[in-house]
Amino acid sequence: MKKKANESPTLADEIGKRDPFSSLQQETYLNLLRTSTQLQREFVLLFESAGLSDSQYNVLRILQGAGTPMQIYQIGQHLITPQADISRLIDRIAKANLVKRERCGEDRRVVWIRLAPKGRAALKKLAKPLEDLHRSQFNELSKQELAILNELLFRARHTDN
Amino acid sequence: MKKKANESPTLADEIGKRDPFSSLQQETYLNLLRTSTQLQREFVLLFESAGLSDSQYNVLRILQGAGTPMQIYQIGQHLITPQADISRLIDRIAKANLVKRERCGEDRRVVWIRLAPKGRAALKKLAKPLEDLHRSQFNELSKQELAILNELLFRARHTDN
């Protein structure tokens, strides 16, 4: 609950917090959340313009990257989302005809997921705007600064307290 | 689609991505999301141990910070959540007896939200574990590095493309 002089306009000002942060770690954490949320929202809006959620887009993107049909559990390995919930995620994009399900003949537990034309079209339509957004979001930061940011984020994530 | 030599273990390895990132900006963005998600999850788990969601905790925290009952719209100003949805958020913590609603006598549109004893107890119970978690999450980074991270995050958020 101690007071500390503030260096520059920070998160504290933005959210109208009266007391300064109890620790630099806390400030960093909130700062991280806030930046992440804001940047993500811009992408979400872009995805919505194509009728997709961000995880739906990710699935399409993964399929495109693989270049071949994939099993649901394989797709799950590339997502943060828990395995158990991917089935329903696929449901939705299959219902929208963005992908096709094909029950495998040999091992009938397996369902192959294949990019459908409509899914390919959505990816194509989004490619350029996405690239633009990526560049515009960080245009304040130099290449070197981006590299530093990357490294700090990576290390923060790999704390093994 | 060009290939680039990888410097160190990065996000690309983690998610088993075959192709490297199409831009440094994209890598930074994904890195940001991933770190943010992971750190947030640890807090969410802690909040859940007290039967709270993170935004529910935030409301309690804001009330505690203010030290006085607040109107719903005032609480909203301190949250990222859109105003329209705060009513229901308050609903839930009121139902759990963490706060009390009091319809104001003078302006009967207004509802004052007041911390209830159970809410105060939850805050007290969480205070120490939260502080510990904040410190442990960034214990890989020096004070100076945290300051740099903060600044870069702040600037990334205030890009005015």
Next chain:
DNA sequence: CCTAAATATATGTTGCAACAGATAGTTGGT
């Protein structure tokens, strides 16, 4: 006083994520 606009909060609805558990199919040991 009466009505329109503004303010403060509440509700209906949709879509999604998380967790638990269920089902369908396969494999290996007996």
Next chain:
DNA sequence: ACCAACTATCTGTTGCAACATATATTTAGG
């Protein structure tokens, strides 16, 4: 062939966020 364990996917349920819209109350203009 039979059953247990395993694997891959699916379904039930809950809770929450977002968006649009509704209700209640106050305020300001004529």
